Amino acid sequence: MRFNEVLKEIKSYEAGKPIELVVREYGIDEKDIVKLASNENPYGAPPKAIEAVKNSASKLYLYPDDSMYELKEALGKRFGVGMENIIIGSGSDQILEFCARAVLNEKEKVLMSKITFAMYEIYARQMGAKIVRSSCYRHDLDEFYELYKEHSPALIHICTPNNPTGDAIDREYLYSFLERVKEPLVVVDGAYMEYGSYKDAKKAIDAAELIQKFENVIYLGTFSKAYGLGGARVGYGIASKEIIKELYKLRPPFNVTTLSLAAAKEALKDKKFVKDSVAKNFKQMDRFVNFALSNSIKHIDSYTNFITYLFDEPLNSTDIAERLLKKGVIVRDLASYGLNAIRITIGTKEQNDIFFKRFEEILNGY
Numbered sequence: 001m002r003f004n005e006v007l008k009e010i011k012s013y014e015a016g017k018p019i020e021l022v023v024r025e026y027g028i029d030e031k032d033i034v035k036l037a038s039n040e041n042p043y044g045a046p047p048k049a050i051e052a053v054k055n056s057a058s059k060l061y062l063y064p065d066d067s068m069y070e071l072k073e074a075l076g077k078r079f080g081v082g083m084e085n086i087i088i089g090s091g092s093d094q095i096l097e098f099c100a101r102a103v104l105n106e107k108e109k110v111l112m113s114k115i116t117f118a119m120y121e122i123y124a125r126q127m128g129a130k131i132v133r134s135s136c137y138r139h140d141l142d143e144f145y146e147l148y149k150e151h152s153p154a155l156i157h158i159c160t161p162n163n164p165t166g167d168a169i170d171r172e173y174l175y176s177f178l179e180r181v182k183e184p185l186v187v188v189d190g191a192y193m194e195y196g197s198y199k200d201a202k203k204a205i206d207a208a209e210l211i212q213k214f215e216n217v218i219y220l221g222t223f224s225k226a227y228g229l230g231g232a233r234v235g236y237g238i239a240s241k242e243i244i245k246e247l248y249k250l251r252p253p254f255n256v257t258t259l260s261l262a263a264a265k266e267a268l269k270d271k272k273f274v275k276d277s278v279a280k281n282f283k284q285m286d287r288f289v290n291f292a293l294s295n296s297i298k299h300i301d302s303y304t305n306f307i308t309y310l311f312d313e314p315l316n317s318t319d320i321a322e323r324l325l326k327k328g329v330i331v332r333d334l335a336s337y338g339l340n341a342i343r344i345t346i347g348t349k350e351q352n353d354i355f356f357k358r359f360e361e362i363l364n365g366y
């Protein structure tokens with residue numbers, strides 16, 4: 001078979017390990033497993049969203065509403081943009097894919113931070129594009145600007161707050177960069193914006209203002225994190241109608257299911273659920289910061305629902321992640337990003353109690 005050449009360069013995405021796998025491989029009881037690996041909302045899905053899914057189940061024989069009118073209208077109201085400024089995807093991941101396909105090919109380049117969301121690279125490689133990375137894990141936009149002048153990328157990825165590091169950039173800093181970069185498509189990925197803007201208003205990026213000021217920018221949001229709908233696969237892009245029109249040409253029909261549309265629409269209404277989830281997140285986050293400080297473990301100040309612990313020898317992230325797994329605690333090893341670090345999703349109080357207990361046992365064994 002003659003596979004596409006570009007596939008040689010691609011390592012497929014490695015998702016956080018599912019609970020089922022740990023049950024199968026380690027024979028641990030499902031109730032004893034704590035999954036803190038994929039930045040899901042540990043407080044579950046909003047109850048009204050669950051109800052909406054049940055109520056829509058009888059419509060499963062019909063194709064979904066391909067115009068996604070109701071969810072688009074609700075998102076438009078929430079963000080203060082027109083429906084023509086919105087595209088909805090099977091996760092914001094699908095919109096990342098549309099962006100890559102819209103502007104990249106073998107001759108083009110894409111610019112991103114040294115350590116950022118792994119899918120940016122995968123979608124770029126699928127298009128055969130070249131990847132240019134900044135040298136620092138933080139989004140150093142002065143360096144981004146130098147690299148932009150040197151390489152003229154067709155696509156730039158800015159992830160704020162950033163996954164898997166958890167740090168975020170100030171709105172003004174982002175704007176001063178965007179004012180100088182008018183030509184490429186710039187993706188501002190706000191998957192964790194509900195968390196970042198709660199912790200520090202300076203990090204808040206308003207999608208309507210962003211696209212009004214900058215015609216070449218698309219803002220991405222998702223229902224998978226603070227909204228508690230990781231299993232529904234719904235995300236959205238907000239941009240000028242010219243950008244949205246082009247992305248629509250790449251969209252498969254009925255790309256979001258009836259059940260997911262219903263769930264997202266209800267989740268969007270439940271502002272209290274999101275607010276409470278975010279507030280509880282940062283209350284629990286304090287425990288992770290304190291634990292790190294009292295155990296001399298370095299961490300990155302986080303604006304998200306996860307925290308990154310950075311280790312020094314002899315502590316080894318891969319080994320620690322494996323030992324945690326054998327004790328039923330799933331975290332994300334960041335060795336594949338070139339870091340001796342683990343990323344831990346902030347869980348509920350009870351989940352975190354278990355994490356600290358298990359992690360302490362491991363630290364004591366070193």
Ligand SMILES: *Cc1c(COP(=O)(O)O)cnc(C)c1O
Binds near residue numbers: 093117163189233
């Ligand atoms: C989780 C995540 C997404 C997208 O998630 P979907 O579930 O596909 O909506 C996008 N960007 C970042 C940085 C993420 O962490």
